[in-house]
Amino acid sequence: MSIEKSADKINGDFRRKSILSLGQFTPQDIDILFQETPRMQTTVEGQQQLIDLKGQVVSLLFYEPSSRSYGSFASAVQRLGGGIIPVQNPEIVASVAKGETLEDTVRTYECWSDGIIIRTRNPGDAAGAAKTAQFVPVINAGDGIGEHPTQALYDLYTIREKFGRLNDLTGVITGDLLNGRTVHSLLKGLALYQNNAVFLLSPESLRLPPKDITELTNEGLRLVEIDSVDDIPRDTNFWYWTRVQKERFASLHNYEAVKHQFILTPELLRTRGNDNMLLMHPLPRTGEIEAAIDLDPRSVYLRRQMRNGLFVRMALLALVMGK
Amino acid sequence: MSIEKSADKINGDFRRKSILSLGQFTPQDIDILFQETPRMQTTVEGQQQLIDLKGQVVSLLFYEPSSRSYGSFASAVQRLGGGIIPVQNPEIVASVAKGETLEDTVRTYECWSDGIIIRTRNPGDAAGAAKTAQFVPVINAGDGIGEHPTQALYDLYTIREKFGRLNDLTGVITGDLLNGRTVHSLLKGLALYQNNAVFLLSPESLRLPPKDITELTNEGLRLVEIDSVDDIPRDTNFWYWTRVQKERFASLHNYEAVKHQFILTPELLRTRGNDNMLLMHPLPRTGEIEAAIDLDPRSVYLRRQMRNGLFVRMALLALVMGK
Amino acid sequence: MSIEKSADKINGDFRRKSILSLGQFTPQDIDILFQETPRMQTTVEGQQQLIDLKGQVVSLLFYEPSSRSYGSFASAVQRLGGGIIPVQNPEIVASVAKGETLEDTVRTYECWSDGIIIRTRNPGDAAGAAKTAQFVPVINAGDGIGEHPTQALYDLYTIREKFGRLNDLTGVITGDLLNGRTVHSLLKGLALYQNNAVFLLSPESLRLPPKDITELTNEGLRLVEIDSVDDIPRDTNFWYWTRVQKERFASLHNYEAVKHQFILTPELLRTRGNDNMLLMHPLPRTGEIEAAIDLDPRSVYLRRQMRNGLFVRMALLALVMGK
Numbered sequence: 001m002s003i004e005k006s007a008d009k010i011n012g013d014f015r016r017k018s019i020l021s022l023g024q025f026t027p028q029d030i031d032i033l034f035q036e037t038p039r040m041q042t043t044v045e046g047q048q049q050l051i052d053l054k055g056q057v058v059s060l061l062f063y064e065p066s067s068r069s070y071g072s073f074a075s076a077v078q079r080l081g082g083g084i085i086p087v088q089n090p091e092i093v094a095s096v097a098k099g100e101t102l103e104d105t106v107r108t109y110e111c112w113s114d115g116i117i118i119r120t121r122n123p124g125d126a127a128g129a130a131k132t133a134q135f136v137p138v139i140n141a142g143d144g145i146g147e148h149p150t151q152a153l154y155d156l157y158t159i160r161e162k163f164g165r166l167n168d169l170t171g172v173i174t175g176d177l178l179n180g181r182t183v184h185s186l187l188k189g190l191a192l193y194q195n196n197a198v199f200l201l202s203p204e205s206l207r208l209p210p211k212d213i214t215e216l217t218n219e220g221l222r223l224v225e226i227d228s229v230d231d232i233p234r235d236t237n238f239w240y241w242t243r244v245q246k247e248r249f250a251s252l253h254n255y256e257a258v259k260h261q262f263i264l265t266p267e268l269l270r271t272r273g274n275d276n277m278l279l280m281h282p283l284p285r286t287g288e289i290e291a292a293i294d295l296d297p298r299s300v301y302l303r304r305q306m307r308n309g310l311f312v313r314m315a316l317l318a319l320v321m322g323k
Numbered sequence: 324m325s326i327e328k329s330a331d332k333i334n335g336d337f338r339r340k341s342i343l344s345l346g347q348f349t350p351q352d353i354d355i356l357f358q359e360t361p362r363m364q365t366t367v368e369g370q371q372q373l374i375d376l377k378g379q380v381v382s383l384l385f386y387e388p389s390s391r392s393y394g395s396f397a398s399a400v401q402r403l404g405g406g407i408i409p410v411q412n413p414e415i416v417a418s419v420a421k422g423e424t425l426e427d428t429v430r431t432y433e434c435w436s437d438g439i440i441i442r443t444r445n446p447g448d449a450a451g452a453a454k455t456a457q458f459v460p461v462i463n464a465g466d467g468i469g470e471h472p473t474q475a476l477y478d479l480y481t482i483r484e485k486f487g488r489l490n491d492l493t494g495v496i497t498g499d500l501l502n503g504r505t506v507h508s509l510l511k512g513l514a515l516y517q518n519n520a521v522f523l524l525s526p527e528s529l530r531l532p533p534k535d536i537t538e539l540t541n542e543g544l545r546l547v548e549i550d551s552v553d554d555i556p557r558d559t560n561f562w563y564w565t566r567v568q569k570e571r572f573a574s575l576h577n578y579e580a581v582k583h584q585f586i587l588t589p590e591l592l593r594t595r596g597n598d599n600m601l602l603m604h605p606l607p608r609t610g611e612i613e614a615a616i617d618l619d620p621r622s623v624y625l626r627r628q629m630r631n632g633l634f635v636r637m638a639l640l641a642l643v644m645g646k
Numbered sequence: 647m648s649i650e651k652s653a654d655k656i657n658g659d660f661r662r663k664s665i666l667s668l669g670q671f672t673p674q675d676i677d678i679l680f681q682e683t684p685r686m687q688t689t690v691e692g693q694q695q696l697i698d699l700k701g702q703v704v705s706l707l708f709y710e711p712s713s714r715s716y717g718s719f720a721s722a723v724q725r726l727g728g729g730i731i732p733v734q735n736p737e738i739v740a741s742v743a744k745g746e747t748l749e750d751t752v753r754t755y756e757c758w759s760d761g762i763i764i765r766t767r768n769p770g771d772a773a774g775a776a777k778t779a780q781f782v783p784v785i786n787a788g789d790g791i792g793e794h795p796t797q798a799l800y801d802l803y804t805i806r807e808k809f810g811r812l813n814d815l816t817g818v819i820t821g822d823l824l825n826g827r828t829v830h831s832l833l834k835g836l837a838l839y840q841n842n843a844v845f846l847l848s849p850e851s852l853r854l855p856p857k858d859i860t861e862l863t864n865e866g867l868r869l870v871e872i873d874s875v876d877d878i879p880r881d882t883n884f885w886y887w888t889r890v891q892k893e894r895f896a897s898l899h900n901y902e903a904v905k906h907q908f909i910l911t912p913e914l915l916r917t918r919g920n921d922n923m924l925l926m927h928p929l930p931r932t933g934e935i936e937a938a939i940d941l942d943p944r945s946v947y948l949r950r951q952m953r954n955g956l957f958v959r960m961a962l963l964a965l966v967m968g969k
Contacts, residue, residue: 047437047646049378049404055695057721067418067431071408075380075435078406081695083724085717086409086732088416093734095713098893100930104948108713108929111952112721114693134949247421283431284423302427303457306434323693370760370969372701372727390741390754394731398703398758401729409732411739570744606754607746625750626780629757 014319018130018138022149022188027166030192034157036315037308044079044310052322053082056114061105062088062141063120068283068306069141069150073117076314080322085113103132110136115321117141123181137320145179145248151282152185154312158305159238162278167193172232174201174262175242175288177208182282183242187216187223197222199232203258206244229268238278239264241301243285264289269296280305337642341453341461345472345511350489353515357480359638360631367402367633375645376405379437384428385411385464386443391606391629392464392473396440399637403645408436429455438644440464446504460643468502468571474605475508477635481628482561485601490516495555497524497585498565498611500531505605506565510539510546520545522555526581529567552591561601562587564624566608587612592619603628660965664776664784668795668834673812676838680803682961683954690725690956698968699728702760707751708734708787709766714929714952715787715796719763722960726968731759752778761967763787769827783966791825791894797928798831800958804951805884808924813839818878820847820908821888821934823854828928829888833862833869843868845878849904852890875914884924885910887947889931910935915942926951 008017010029017024043050058077062070070088077084087109090096096105102120106129109116117139118129123146130138142148160166169190177183177200187208190196200208200223213223226232232239241264249255264279281289281301293299331340333352340347366373381400385393393411400407410432413419419428425443429452432439440462441452446469453461465471483489492513500506500523510531513519523531523546536546549555555562564587572578587602604612604624616622654663656675663670689696704723708716716734723730733755736742742751748766752775755762763785764775769792776784788794806812815836823829823846833854836842846854846869859869872878878885887910895901910925927935927947939945 043378047378055689055693055725057724059717062416065416065418065420067410067413067423067428070417071382071410071432071435074408075406078380079378083721083730084406085720087713087717090713093708093711094716095711095930097711098889098891098930099932100713104930105713107948108952109717111949112717112956243421245421284418284421284427286422302430303434306431310435366701370701385739388739388741388743390733390736390746390751393740394705394733394755394758397731398729401703402701407729566744568744607741607744607750609745625753626757629754633758 014316016137017320018133019149019316019320020127020130020138020140021147022152022185025189025192027192030153030156030166030189033153033312033315033319034160036319037157037311040311040314040318044314049081050079050318051081052318053077053080056321057083057085057112058115058117058317058321059085059109059113060087061090061109061116061118063090063118064142066119066141068309069119072306072310072313073141075310076317080314080317085109102129106132106138110134115139115317120144123147139316139320142181144181146181147185148181149185150313150316151182151309152189153316154305154309155182155186155240155280155282156189157308157312158280158300159278161308163237166190168195169237170197170199170233170235171238171240172199172201172236173240173242176206176244176248177202178206179245179248180242183208183240184212186240187212187221191216191219191221194220197224199236200225201227201229201232201262203244203261205254205258229262229272232272234272234274236274236277238280239273240280241285241288242282243288246286260287262288264293266290266292266296269293273298337639339460340643341456342472342639342643343450343453343461343463344470345475345508345515348512348515350515353476353479353489353512356476356635356638356642357483359642360480360634363634363637363641367637372404373402373641374404375641376400376403379644380406380408380435381438381440381640381644382408382432382436383410384413384432384439384441386413386441387465389442389464391632392442395629395633395636396464399633399640403637403640408432425452426455429461433457433459438462438640443467446470462639462643465504467504469504470508471504472508473636473639474505474632475512476639477628477632478505478509478563478603478605479512480631480635481603481623482601484631486560489513491518492560493520493522493556493558494561494563495522495524495559496563496565499529499567499571500525501529502568502571503565506531506563507535509563510535510544514539514542514544517543520547522559523548524550524552524555524585526567526584528577528581552585552595555595557595557597559597559600561603562596563603564611565605566611569609583610585611587616589613589615589619592616596621660962662783663966664779665795665962665966666773666776666784666786667793668798668831668838671835671838673838676799676802676812676835679799679958679961679965680806682965683803683957686957686960686964690960695727696725696964697727698964699723699726702967703729703731703758704761704763704963704967705731705755705759706733707736707755707762707764709736709764710788712765712787714955715765718952718956718959719787722956722963726960726963731755748775749778752784756780756782761785761963766790769793785962785966788827790827792827793831794827795831796959796962797828797955798835799962800951800955801828801832801886801926801928802835803954803958804926804946805924807954809883812836814841815883816843816845816879816881817884817886818845818847818882819886819888822852822890822894823848824852825891825894826888829854829886830858832886833858833867837862837865837867840866843870845882846871847873847875847878847908849890849907851900851904875908875918878918880918880920882920882923884926885919887925887927887934889934892932906933908934910939912936912938912942915939919944
C-alpha cells in the first residue's frame, strides 16, 4: 500500500505522468480531470473523431482477465485517434511464455508505444512497471488486490455528477473489502475531501485491513464497520456494492461460505434506502444484486457508471498523453 | 428457430437495427444491401479510406473460434474508418472468467462501443444480446447451430453476381444440415425468392430437421432430400458443400463415421456437374473437397465468396452504423 | 534452409514482394531500406501520423508467442495509418481449432487484408504461406528454427548506426546457434558484406550446423568456432548474445544442462571486451546476461536495438505495401 510513494504527485501537471494510485491526486487534480471529461462525452455521443492521441500507439498489457478496463481503454485510445497493441494473457501469447520478466516486457512495449496500460496479478506491479519504463507513462488498470485508480476516478465522477460535490457525503461499501482494489482506491479518493463517512459491511474474513482503517481515518475519512444490513443508516448518498472475488480465494469452500452473505434486494432498498441515493457496483457481479434492482432508477452500475468510465479514462489519456 | 420473431424487420431502414436472422430481410432489403456493396469493393481495391464509421468503435465479442467472421469484420470496421475492441475467447480473457453473465458482458461492451458483433455457442444468444443491448445494434456472427445471417447474405451476393438473379435457381447443399448454421440462414434466404429448389444431401444423422423443411416449404422453397451423389441433377446452378462439424458431436466415433461420407471430387464434378455452375463452401473445410477442385474455375470458395463476404459486411455496417 | 530459393529476389523493387529470408536481399536492397528508416524515426518521435498504409489492413497471424515481432508490427502498421487484424494463438481462437490447414487460413486472411505478417512453428511455413497467397505479400516474422529476416535487418541497422559500415566487422555470437533463427538470419546478412568475421560460441549440442557453416563460408563470411569465453578476441565490434531456447528442447533435463553455460558478466566484459563495442541480444532473455550489464552504455538490447526494430519494420512495410 505504499505504491503512491514511488509515483510522482500530479500537482496540476498530468503530462507524461504514470498513473498508479489515487494517492497521486489532490482534489485540484481531480477537478482538472473532471473539467476535461464532458468534452469526451460530447464527442463520443456526437461520434466525432478526436485527435488528441493521433500518431500515437498505446500498449494494453493485460495479465489478468478484464472486460471493463480492457474494453474501455481500447475504446478510449481509438476514440482519441490513437492505435492499440492489444495483449491479453501475455503468459500465453507473449514472450512471458518463454520466461521473460515483467521488467523486460515493459521495456519492450515502451519501445513500440507511447504509453502502457497494464493489469497485473500482484500489488505493486504497476508501480514497478512505471519505474522500469523510462520513456513512456504507465497507467495502472488494476494490480491484483492493490489499486485501481481509474476505476475510483470514474466512481467519484459519478457521485459528483449526482450530488454536485465530493464532500459531506455518506456511503456504504459492501463486499470484499480485503481484496477489492476498487474499494481501496475509492476510499483513498473519498479521504481527499472533507467530512465524508463510509459504513463498511463485509464478511468477517474479508474486512478492510486495520492498517488501512488507521491510515484513512488519519486522513480524515470517517469509517464505521457494521455487522449487518440492519445497521445501514437510511440517509446515505450511495451504496457501493462489490463482488466477493473468487479468484482471490485459495479454498473454494471458504469462497462459497461468504459469497452471498450480503445481497442487494428490493426489500433491503425499501427498508434501508432513500429516494435520492445512488446504487453503484464496479462489476463484474456474481449474484449479489437481485435482478429487479437493475431497473431501479437509482441504480447506475449498468450504464451511467461505466459510461463515465469511458469518458474519464479518455480525459485522463488526453491529459497524460495528448499534445 | 424463432430468433427472427424477436428482432425488428428491416423494411428498408437498416439504421441502428440489430441483424440477427435472414428472417428480418425482404428481397427489397437485400437489394438495398447489394446496391451498397460495389462501392465497398471499389474502395477496398483502390486502397481508399472510407469514413462511414469514423469516430465509432465496434466490439468484436467472439465466444467461439472464428477466422472468417472475426477477420472480415475486424477488417470491415477499420476500412470504414472505425476502431475495434477485439475480444477472442472471453471465457478466458474477460470477466466471464469471473462468472459474469452474457447479459452483463453485453451491457458492458455497449458502454464502450457503438456496435457489437457477437459469436456465441448457443442458438438464440445473439437475439438475447440484442434484447439486452439498449443503445447499440448487435450483429449475429453465428450463434451455435442457430443462424449466421451475414454469411448467407454474401453467399446470396455471390450467386447473384454469377447468375444475375436470386430466383429460378436450383442448388445442392451437402454436409451437416442439422448443425450447420450457414445452411439454415442460406435456406431462409433462398426461400425469399420465387421458384428456387434445393437438393439436400447429408448423412442420415445430420438431416435438416423436419420442422425446418415444413417451414421452408411453406414459404415456397422446393426441398428435395436425396440419398446419394448419384441423385444430383446435372443442371444445378450451385453446389454448396459444407463441413461435418466435429465440435457439434458429443462422440468422436460418431463424427468419424460420417465426416467424409460426401467428398467433392473431379470425377463427381464430371459426372454430375455442368459448365456454368458455382462451387461454394462456407469454410473451414476438413477434407470434404479434393485439392484439384481448388483450381477449377467454377470454384469460388477460396476467393470470390470470401472476398464478397468482406464487401457485403462492409456494406451492412455502413447501412446499420454509418452516418 | 532453401527458403530463399522459393522467394523472389528484391533487386531494388520491394513493392508487393513477400519478405521471407535475408537471402532475398543484396547490399543495395539493404541500403534502400536503411535510407527509408530515418523518416520513420523522425515521425515516430514527432508523434506524427504517417499515411503510407492508409486505407489498408494487415493481418497479424501469430502461431507462436511473440512480444517483439507482434508488438512492433502492430505498432508499425498503425503508425503508418493502416489497420490490424490481430490473431494470437490461431490454434485456439481461429478455424485452425476446427481443423483448418495453414494454407486455407492464409487464403482466408488474404481476402480480408492487404498483407500478412506471420509467425509459425515450422521452418518453411512462411515460404509456404507466401506461395499460397496469390494477392498479398507475406512477411516472415519467424518460422520456427528457420529465419527471422526483419530481426536480422534491424540488428544490421543497429550495427551500421554505430560503426557506419557493414563490412570489415568482427563479432561474437553466443548461445543456441542450432535453433536460433535470429542467428541464422543475421549470419546471412553479415555474409553479404566483405571481410566480416564471426566467432561462434555455443554449447556442444547447439552448434551451428556444418551445412550452414559451409554455405556461409562459401559466401565469404569468416566463421571461427570457439569453445570458451576465453577465446573471444578483445577487439570485436559486437557481441550478440542469445538465449538457449527452452521451447526447442524435447527434454527439460538437456535444457537445464546447457541453459546457462555462457553468461555475460561485467567481469567477462572487462577481460574480453573493449570500449567501442556493441552488446546486443535479440531478446527475450532468461538469465544469460547479468543485470549490471543493462546499465552499461555499450549495451543496446533494451532500447536502441528494439527501437530500431520498430523503425526498420515501418520502413519495410512502407516499401512493400506503401503507395
